[in-house]
Amino acid sequence: MKFPETHVEELKKVAPDLSYAEEGGLPYFLIKNLPMPDGCNPAVSDVLLCAAPRDGYESRLFFPKIIAGKAGLNWNGNLRVLDRNWVAFSWRTAGGKTLVEMLMVHLNGLRK
Amino acid sequence: MKRKKQYIKMKIPASIREAMLTDLRRPHAWAFERVGFLYTKSKVLKDGTTLILATGYTPVDDDDYIQDNSVGARINTDSIRKAMQEIFDKKCGCFHVHLHNHSGKPGPSSTDLAGLPGVAKSFSNISGSQLNGYLILSENSFYAQVWHTDKKTFLSPFQVSVIGYPLELHFDEKLQEIISGVYKRQSFLGKFSSQQLKHARVCIVGYGGGGSHIGQQLAHVGLFNTVIYDGDKIEDSNMNRLIGGWFADIKKALAKTAIAKRVIKKILPKANTITIDSRWQADPEWLQGCDVVVGCVDTYAERQQLEAECRRYLIPYIDIGMDVFAAEDGGFEMPGQVILTMPGTTCLHCFGFLTEEKLGKEAALYGAVGGNPQVVWPNGVLASTAVGIIVDLITGWSGKQQASIYLAYDGRSGLIEQHIRARFAPQECTHYPIELAGPVSFQKI
Numbered sequence: 001m002k003f004p005e006t007h008v009e010e011l012k013k014v015a016p017d018l019s020y021a022e023e024g025g026l027p028y029f030l031i032k033n034l035p036m037p038d039g040c041n042p043a044v045s046d047v048l049l050c051a052a053p054r055d056g057y058e059s060r061l062f063f064p065k066i067i068a069g070k071a072g073l074n075w076n077g078n079l080r081v082l083d084r085n086w087v088a089f090s091w092r093t094a095g096g097k098t099l100v101e102m103l104m105v106h107l108n109g110l111r112k
Numbered sequence: 113m114k115r116k117k118q119y120i121k122m123k124i125p126a127s128i129r130e131a132m133l134t135d136l137r138r139p140h141a142w143a144f145e146r147v148g149f150l151y152t153k154s155k156v157l158k159d160g161t162t163l164i165l166a167t168g169y170t171p172v173d174d175d176d177y178i179q180d181n182s183v184g185a186r187i188n189t190d191s192i193r194k195a196m197q198e199i200f201d202k203k204c205g206c207f208h209v210h211l212h213n214h215s216g217k218p219g220p221s222s223t224d225l226a227g228l229p230g231v232a233k234s235f236s237n238i239s240g241s242q243l244n245g246y247l248i249l250s251e252n253s254f255y256a257q258v259w260h261t262d263k264k265t266f267l268s269p270f271q272v273s274v275i276g277y278p279l280e281l282h283f284d285e286k287l288q289e290i291i292s293g294v295y296k297r298q299s300f301l302g303k304f305s306s307q308q309l310k311h312a313r314v315c316i317v318g319y320g321g322g323g324s325h326i327g328q329q330l331a332h333v334g335l336f337n338t339v340i341y342d343g344d345k346i347e348d349s350n351m352n353r354l355i356g357g358w359f360a361d362i363k364k365a366l367a368k369t370a371i372a373k374r375v376i377k378k379i380l381p382k383a384n385t386i387t388i389d390s391r392w393q394a395d396p397e398w399l400q401g402c403d404v405v406v407g408c409v410d411t412y413a414e415r416q417q418l419e420a421e422c423r424r425y426l427i428p429y430i431d432i433g434m435d436v437f438a439a440e441d442g443g444f445e446m447p448g449q450v451i452l453t454m455p456g457t458t459c460l461h462c463f464g465f466l467t468e469e470k471l472g473k474e475a476a477l478y479g480a481v482g483g484n485p486q487v488v489w490p491n492g493v494l495a496s497t498a499v500g501i502i503v504d505l506i507t508g509w510s511g512k513q514q515a516s517i518y519l520a521y522d523g524r525s526g527l528i529e530q531h532i533r534a535r536f537a538p539q540e541c542t543h544y545p546i547e548l549a550g551p552v553s554f555q556k557i
Contacts, residue, residue, distance in 0.1 A: 021548075
């Protein structure tokens, strides 16, 4: 799946340790050691951004384990993708966003 | 349970084997033989099995052969350098490949033994932990040697499989016809079927109404090796369909996997049954080492994940399931499916069985999808059909060659027939390209 070069470069500025893979025809960006919003535990985490619609969401952000901090999140995305187990909380985003916008909207879900 | 000695399992998709044979049979202007490179991804599983998964093949360019009438083929350093570049770029392993154009198991010539080990060792200098070696094809068999960097020796794979329908399972032991009174009524499965069923390994995910039929039937047919995942214990609501479940098990809250082991052991005392009391995702390596996986699960999400894992590890995936809902005429409809998807060919997405819409609707229920009606007889029909496909995959008894299967079951009429989608689905899968098989490697941006 192709993304505009500018969108990828913009994401790289925010997430320098960036890599990419596909599975099932869907694109995934792996971001290592991404700082989480204040109050989160762990404070830094790898994340996997699915930058295309899946499971009824416009995009999805996966974590290696539940991020403690904000109460009331519905961690309903317990699944295996790209050879590893991930979890995700239910968080709707609008379509038509750039990669970094997708990432930021999902991370906002963790802010108290 | 760790394997006692080095156990290497090599898997080659049928499309790649076909491509290799087609290429290697082409005449060259002066070389008597052709050479190519088979790219692979390897992984050592926790039970000691080493998996080597073929993901691509590249022929040596015509111009990279050196004219030398004393040998079948001599290739130049450019061809080796190109292969090494591929290994470096793709973080993969590589096998030097050529063809001995006869049938039966090939063996290395003195020229092969003199030249090929050095090529494999040189690849190991840049491939990191990925394994390398050399492979000699014949019309219908293989000779493979894998360079083990730590042991500083070449090892033979115990199993080389061609992943097609049927599976071609080649074992590093003499073909033997096992004559047994127990299996004399199934001799039509083939002279060597007992040997094939002795070594093949089948994974059953979900040991409920469907999986329990499959476990029992595979034991009856003489399949020795099963891996069974189920994290549940038997409850009273399972008793209408859990094959092998006893009423006394409910009070004991017996694990379904314990019931599986009991049933299989009573039929086939020497069976090797590995049971895991959890979701397969919690301990996936047992599944990764299997030859066939059957999914007897409840949700589209589980099916999607199972198929993705099977595609990654080049494993044929069989899915069974059923449902019951109110019909317009006041009765009930009872649809079901048995679907086989093979690596490289039509997947559940290609068939339209899995769609983003279905996965989205299911996710919106937040996991409250269980409790669908289930009864023993349609489970039996679907499970038995799946067992027939498994046995055909392993033994090839039917003589059929097909890429995938999609059967629709109508419980009201009792009919099971090809689903109309099977006629129109694309043969080649774009969702899971073969070149992406193997342990994942992310591309740095």
